[in-house]
Amino acid sequence: MNEKFFSLPDEKQHAILNAGYRVFSQNSYKKSPMSEIAGAAGISKSLLFHYFYNKKELYLFLWETCAEITRDYLKKYRCDETSDLFEIMHRGLQAKVHIMKQYPDLAAFAMKAYYEKDPAVCQEIQDSIAKQAAYKENAHRLKMNAEQFVPGLDLQMMYQDMYWASEGYLWEKLQSGTVDADEMEQDFVKIIDFWKKIYLRKEG
Structure with missing residues (x-):
């Protein structure tokens, strides 16, 4: 699948991916024209259809590639x-x-796709999310040592609280349109240090 796309130079693949993430993150699936994606990628619409049979194939490819990129990093x-x-x-x-x-637009695309309701792609996206759900159960997978945390702390709830806070922060940044990776890193370092002060057992 997508052999023609993968035969492209890495730079061109990267341009198409970023164009797709940008356009689909700014609009609903239905209102994201292939012509706009092609233009953002610097190629013709007909050439984009040469690499992807239709918009649905491109959209689902972007979704799966998003997950693959995240796992790789x-x-x-x-x-x-x-x-x-x-x-x-x-x-x-x-x-x-x-x-x-x-x-730059991958995170916004992922969040947009997560809530996409268009019947053309909704079921495939939700099926994919369900398959990945087990991987996200980090609190169980980590086998955390309860002794390092505040006595009586519900570790699952702690993790869920941190996850929700992280997702909320990202959502707020994406909605504001002021996503700065370096600024976000600085903010999250502060947040992690704050969580350590709250949740870790005090020595002595």
Whole structure:
């Protein structure tokens, strides 16, 4: 699948991906014209259809590529090589910042696609999300040591609270249209330090 696309030079592939993420993140699926994506990528509309049979194929390809890029960067930053929750969050943060610098509109696209209701793509997106759900159950996968946290703390609730706060922060930034990867990294470092003060057991 998409052999013609993968035969392109990396630079051209990158341009098409970023064009797709940008246009689909700014509009609903239905109101995102292929001509606009082609123009943003610097190619003709007919050439874009040469690489992707139709808009749905491109949209789902972008969604799956989004997940693949995220997994690759999380692996690159060794997020699965430690059981320290806060270290994992910091490494994950570094991975996401790197992704945002390479693909500025990927996060906005992912959030937009998550809530997309168009019947042309909705079911495929939701099926994909369901398959990935188990991977996101990090609180169980990490096997955290309860002894390092405040006595009696509900670890699952703690993780869920941090996840919601992170997603809320990202959503606010995306809605404001002022996404600055370096600024976000600085903010999240402060947030992680704040969580450490709240949740970690005090020595002595």
